[in-house]
Amino acid sequence: MKNQMNKATAHECGHLLGLVANSNVLDGIGGHNPSPSGRRIMNPGPSTSFFHKLGRYGSWSWLERNAGYLKFILPKKEEEK
Numbered sequence: 001m002k003n004q005m006n007k008a009t010a011h012e013c014g015h016l017l018g019l020v021a022n023s024n025v026l027d028g029i030g031g032h033n034p035s036p037s038g039r040r041i042m043n044p045g046p047s048t049s050f051f052h053k054l055g056r057y058g059s060w061s062w063l064e065r066n067a068g069y070l071k072f073i074l075p076k077k078e079e080e081k
Contacts, residue, residue: 007060010041017073019066033063042066 014020020028020042028034036043039060051057062070 007041010060014042014066014070017070019069033066040066 015031020032030044032044033040033042036047039048039058040063041060042063061067
């Protein structure tokens with residue numbers, strides 16, 4: 001249950017930060033990854049099996065484009081600038 005709550009929080013925070021908006025820039029369709037596969041945080045809920053949601057099939061990650069966007073917009077440590 002904790003796993004699902006953590007993933008849901010990360011997913012909704014992704015929306016708040018502008019991930020997968022309906023545009024060609026972030027490759028979004030309907031506010032989610034256009035071709036959901038695997039365990040990607042911004043996949044739409046209905047495309048994800050119950051057991052995936054429970055974390056039974058391994059850890060979740062960001063789609064590469066989503067991760068790059070987050071690295072670009074989020075603040076950096078002073079030594080990373």
